[in-house]
Amino acid sequence: MDLLALADFNLVAQHGGFGRAARATGRPKATLSRRVAELEAALDLRLFERGARALKLTEEGRALFERAGRLLAELEETAATIASGGERPRGRLRISAPLLFSQTAMGKIAAGFALKYPEVRLEVSTEDRAVDMIEEGFDLVIRVNPDPDERLVGRAFLRDRLVVVASPGLARPAGDLPAPAVVRATGDPLAWNIRTPAGRATIAIEPVLALSSLIMVRDAVRAGVGAGRLPVSLVSHDLADGTLVHWGDIDRPDIALWTLYPSRRLLSARVSAFLDHLREAFPMGTPDELAAYIGK
Structure with missing residues (x-):
């Protein structure tokens, strides 16, 4: 297989068209078109559906793009490593991380990583949606309780749990009476099932505020x-100093933060270095550890 043709196909697929790829790279559009046509002929496959205004990957083209991008990146990094005479991570590293983790911890994590590996260009995007890391060009994603995805591998590196807290002056409701005042995060259920030393209980809620950010809810x-x-990591210090009191733990499994990436076999030095950096920051991966890191 012609690696140059494969690289040109990858450029066109990544940018979503011959014209866009040509403008982004400075390569002639005609050359890109010819190279892709030669690759299709060599593989005896149609890689793109060519419409009047849009270019769309076929199923075979999508499969090739998912694998070719990682292979080409690995080849490029290997060549750069050999040329530099070392194995120090370098190049671009794109990460997608959830909003709350980004707001509380990611800035410090990213700064520490940048100081340790100045040759890596780290880019962090903050979003809670399930990004398609292959299509959108991310090297690593951090997600909360992700759904299984056979294309991705990874591990849980942090755990947290949900608690119900309030100021000491707010009376906790008795029996099945609704809580007198609740700050509700967008999407929260209208009843909270909690565990306490006395057993399980349900708190019906009547929200006085509905806020879209957990930072706003805490404040x-x-x-x-x-x-x-x-x-609990967000309010651990408040509970310790008595600013807030603990009504109970939400009766559900712990929250798990996962790092996900496409393949262990082709794991780049940049991704490996970032995973090691996270393990150093959170060696035990407990809520108390995250609270201590946030509070530093």
Whole structure:
């Protein structure tokens, strides 16, 4: 297989068209078109559906793009490593991370990584949606309780749990009475099932505030507006100093933060270095460890 033709196919697939790839790389559009046509002829496969205005990968083209991108990146990194005479990570590293983890910890993590590996160009995008890391060009994604994906491998590196907390002056409801005031995060259920030393209980809620960010929920709970359902790592220091009190743990499995990537076999030096950096930051992966890291 012609590696130059494969590289040109990858460029066109990545940029979504011959014209866009030509403008982004400075390569002649005609050359890119010819190279892709030669690759299709060599493979006896149609890799793109060519419409009047749009270019779309075929099923075979998508499969080739997913594998070729990683292979070409590995070849490029290997060549760069050999040329530099060492194995120090270098090049671009794109990561997608969830909002709350980014707001509380990712800035410090990214800064430490940049100081340790100045030849890596780290780019972090913050979003809670399930990105398609192959299509969108991410090297690594961090996700909360991700759904299984046979194309990805990874591990849980942090765990947290949800608790219900409130200011000391707010009375906890008795029996099945609704809580007098609750700060509700967008998407929260309208009843909280909690575990306490006395057993399980259900708290019906009547929200006085509905907020889209857990940071905002925590700040409102701190101000005494109402009770809130929050990760314990976010309120650990408040519970320790008595600013907030613990009503109970949410009765559900712990929250797990996972690092996900396409393949162990072709794991780049950049991704390996970042995974090691996370393990150094959170060797045990406990909520208390995350709380201590946030509070530093």
